[in-house]
Amino acid sequence: MFDPVQVTRELIAFNSISANSNAPVSDYLQDQLDRLGFMVERITYQDDNGVEKVNLVGRKGEGQGGLALLGHSDTVPVDGWETDPFTAEIRDNRIYGRGSCDMKGALATMLAAGGSFEASDLAAPIYLVFTADEEVGCWGAAEVSDRSELLADSGLRYGIICEPTRMEVVRAHKGAVFMRGETKGRAAHSSTGRGVNAHLAMIPFLSEMKAIHDELRSDPRHLNDEFDPPFSDWNIGVNDGGIALNMTAPKSICTVYYRPMPGQDQEALLDRTRQAAERSGVELTIQKIGDPFSTDPDSDLVRTALRITGTQQAHTVPYGTDGLVFGRKMELILLGPGDISQAHTVDEWMDLDQFDLAIDAYKAMIRTFCV
Ligand SMILES: [Zn+2]
Structure with a gap:
């Protein structure tokens, strides 16, 4: 039994x-x-x-x-x-x-x-x-x-x-797409002026990621009332591994978890992300988990x-x-x-x-x- x-x-x-x-x-x-x-x-x-x-x-x-x-x-x-x-x-x-x-x-x-x-x-x-x-x-x-x-x-x-x-x-x-962007710099004591801060290249990329994030929540073309919430998540993570306050960051990482909805033009958003990465010298990987x-x-x-x-x-x-x-x-x-x-x-x-x-x-x- x-x-x-x-x-x-x-x-x-x-x-x-x-x-x-x-x-x-x-x-x-x-x-x-x-x-x-x-x-x-x-x-x-x-x-x-x-x-x-x-x-x-x-x-x-x-x-x-x-x-x-x-x-x-x-x-x-x-x-x-x-x-x-x-x-x-x-x-x-x-x-x-x-x-x-x-x-x-x-x-x-x-x-x-x-x-x-x-x-x-x-x-x-x-x-x-x-x-x-x-x-x-x-x-x-x-x-x-x-x-x-x-x-x-x-x-x-x-x-x-x-x-x-x-x-x-x-x-x-909803679907799932994982993205990870990385920039490289050079670590040094920040007082010396000899380091290269990896975040500086990352900042323009982040600002484009925020623009997409905001658009997904406001532009009617991206919304879908069948879902609650009716917008796609574009969850941005930022980290440098916890570098000390007085060191220049040798690397900067931005992650995005995007949850596409049926009917959304995913490729257009991913293309925009690729272009933003290219402009800023961000090394980008996009992993489509599923539609x-x-x-x-x-x-x-x-x-x-x-x-x-x-x-x-x-x-x-x-x-x-x-x-x-x-x-x-x-x-x-x-x-x-x-x-x-x-x-x-x-x-x-x-x-x-x-x-x-x-x-x-x-x-x-x-x-x-x-x-
Ligand atoms: Zn489960």
Whole structure:
């Protein structure tokens, strides 16, 4: 008998913060998939720090199309916890622990729903996908997207990102672009006049970054009322590594996290950034993590999910998920147990009532798209 709360408890016991290897928690998930009758593909890679990361793609059933349930097995760090974040605790009808809400509880509900079907009853396959490194840039999803043999030529059209939405249907989220500009100078005691202050070249670039920031919040061409907030974030970070007051900065770094919205002319803004960098001698790297995704409110996927959850309207959210990557491959919604306001918090928890709601909804979605 599959007990989703017990499985959540066991998942929480693995410390799979993104800096660690998620191989142990993936071994556990792979074992669960095996027992529940899934064929499993394991896609591994080394992250930038040489740490082994593991993605799993499970498939049950044969044929084209079907439905994917997608989740990640890494969590955010655990600074500030007074209790052991990896020992789940149940009280007040809640399960507490790192990942209870984002999103190990959801992984257990995905397994429970997918595991409850016999392969022989399926006209199209169920896929369960567990990725690494969602919290730090969706690197695992990118590996799955590029390398999965089970997903290649699968004809898969529909996916559910099972991130916490309190089982409300979300049909769109913003994209993510990371930028990093750097200028170099020469460190010297500032009294000598012999240094080169790297910030001086950076300042005109920063002023252009601020201009774009302000325009994104005021120019109607950039706004989109479907989202709250209706503007794109252009979050500027500045640092020189904390150089002393009396030293010239040998380097100056500006980071920008841009969250594009559907319909926005991203390239125009990125071009402006490239030109500003060139004018100021800023060495710029732009890393597109993913585009925004937006699924038609009248699509089969959205309408079915609204009917099954007994809700009226699909929402949009301002943050990103693995949907940044998987949105290129399939139509997506976000639909999952737990409340996003609990994600990434100290003393993270999820209501126990959310488990059955999620399992029943996922089963009904599978019946519609796979049986
Ligand atoms: Zn998450």
